[in-house]
Each structure stands twice: as C-alpha cells, then as structure tokens.
Amino acid sequence: MRHNPPACCDMRGMLSFMILWLLSKKQMYGQELAEEIAKRKGDRPNPGTLYPALKDLEGKGLIQSEQIGRTRIYKLTIDGKNGLKRACEYFYQAFGDIFEDYKCTCDIEYEA
Amino acid sequence: MRHNPPACCDMRGMLSFMILWLLSKKQMYGQELAEEIAKRKGDRPNPGTLYPALKDLEGKGLIQSEQIGRTRIYKLTIDGKNGLKRACEYFYQAFGDIFEDYKCTCDIEYEA
DNA sequence: AGATTTATATTGCACATCCAATATATAAGT
DNA sequence: ACTTATATATTGGATGTGCAATATAAATCT
Numbered sequence: 448m449r450h451n452p453p454a455c456c457d458m459r460g461m462l463s464f465m466i467l468w469l470l471s472k473k474q475m476y477g478q479e480l481a482e483e484i485a486k487r488k489g490d491r492p493n494p495g496t497l498y499p500a501l502k503d504l505e506g507k508g509l510i511q512s513e514q515i516g517r518t519r520i521y522k523l524t525i526d527g528k529n530g531l532k533r534a535c536e537y538f539y540q541a542f543g544d545i546f547e548d549y550k551c552t553c554d555i556e557y558e559a
Numbered sequence: 560m561r562h563n564p565p566a567c568c569d570m571r572g573m574l575s576f577m578i579l580w581l582l583s584k585k586q587m588y589g590q591e592l593a594e595e596i597a598k599r600k601g602d603r604p605n606p607g608t609l610y611p612a613l614k615d616l617e618g619k620g621l622i623q624s625e626q627i628g629r630t631r632i633y634k635l636t637i638d639g640k641n642g643l644k645r646a647c648e649y650f651y652q653a654f655g656d657i658f659e660d661y662k663c664t665c666d667i668e669y670e671a
Numbered sequence: 672a673g674a675t676t677t678a679t680a681t682t683g684c685a686c687a688t689c690c691a692a693t694a695t696a697t698a699a700g701t
Numbered sequence: 702a703c704t705t706a707t708a709t710a711t712t713g714g715a716t717g718t719g720c721a722a723t724a725t726a727a728a729t730c731t
Contacts, residue, residue: 450645530568
C-alpha cells in the first residue's frame, strides 16, 4: 500500500537529496526518476518540479547528463557523490532517532 | 560532532514533523524545542521560523499550549498524535531505504 | 503521412521553511 | 529602581518544493 502525504504537516523538502541518492544507485533519465520518486512520495512529481531541480543540480556540478534521442540520462559526478555522503550524515543526525523510534514501535510492511 | 547542513543540496523541510515528534516525547516550551532542533539540524531555528510554525500547528489543532509566566508550554493533542503516526509512516516510506542503506555503509557514531 | 505517445521543458502561482532585524513582556541579578 | 537575560513574537525577504497548464521534439503506430 502506498501512503500519500499526511494532512497533519507539510512533508515537502529533500527532493534534491532524494534525486542524488537515487542516481547513486543507477543512472536514470527523468521519467525513471519520476517513477522512483512516486514509489516513495506517493505521486509522480510534476515536470515543473522535477526538471528545474535536475537543472539546478547540474548547474551546481553535482550531476551530469547526456541526451540520447528523446531521453536525457542523468548520473552523479564525483562532487555529487561526495555531497551525497555529507547529506546522508546530516540527514541521519537530523532524523535518525525518529527512524529508530518508528521501527521500534511499528511493524514494518514492505511492498511485495 | 555536530554536522551543519551540506552545501550540495537543500535540506530544509519537515520542521512541523520534527516538532510533532519532539512533543510526542515530552511537553516543551519554545526554547526547549529550539535546543532539541539545534541538536538535529546544527543550529537553533530563528524565532521567525519556530514561532510561526508553532502557531500554525496550534491553529490546526495538532498541539495546544498554556502560558506560564514568560514561557508557553506546548503539548500534543489527540489529533496531533494521530497525525504524527501517519506522518511517520509516510516518512518511512519516502526515506526508509535511504536510512537502511546509510546504516549499512557507514559506521555510526553517537554523541557521548 | 498523420495521429498518438513519450520525454523534456517552461511559466506562473502557492506555501513551508529559512534568515536578519526588531519588539515586548517577564524574570533575575545588582 | 535599574540592568540584564530570557522567552515569545512579528515583519520582510529569499529560496526550494509543490501544482496546473502549456509547449516542443522525438519515437511509435496505423
């Protein structure tokens, strides 16, 4: 079952972080990324959300892309890999105890 | 050691979520919350960030507060507890695999 | 060839979150 | 009483993330 964003509080943010992490697993084009993001956030990001984020990351030198036909393949750069490592450390510092707490109090169900 | 936000990507967001989770552990006043947030995010949130967020959460009925002298004590309401549970489920769906992945590839150090 | 689908991309808007700067009221210290 | 410290609070600005709507180019299909 896929959860949509909760009504109680805003859960936006961390899109660039998620993109970097996804690209660290596998190089992907935009619509592949959109599908992976949808698995996690409940819905595909709008083009007006996704493509500016990719453009921004490329402008910062964290990802690079190559156009092949109508698709554009994105992959991490060295700077992107190093940045992701730091971002993960920060993310764990900020939310690690919330995760551990959640895992102790809830039965976790994975999608088949 | 306390990590500051990384340069690579924006890590804003989830402030209301973090506030709800902190208040689920213990009722607190604003400056106590600011200190707990600082432990996680690296710096105390500006008053212009924290107090509007608290006001918004109270307006939605997720928290309630009581003024005692110069401090205002905040605590979760029933709606806040239920909302937090859903928010945790969503958060785990969105970022759970990033956490598990991080824990597998990094040695974790806890503050003394 | 013409129509449809797919993928990329932009514009314009809304909003949470971030800051610096400033203000007010209460509590504590001298 | 006066000063200082603490806690709450607002204003104004910047930026990332979110959407709907629209546009363009390439690939596919009949």
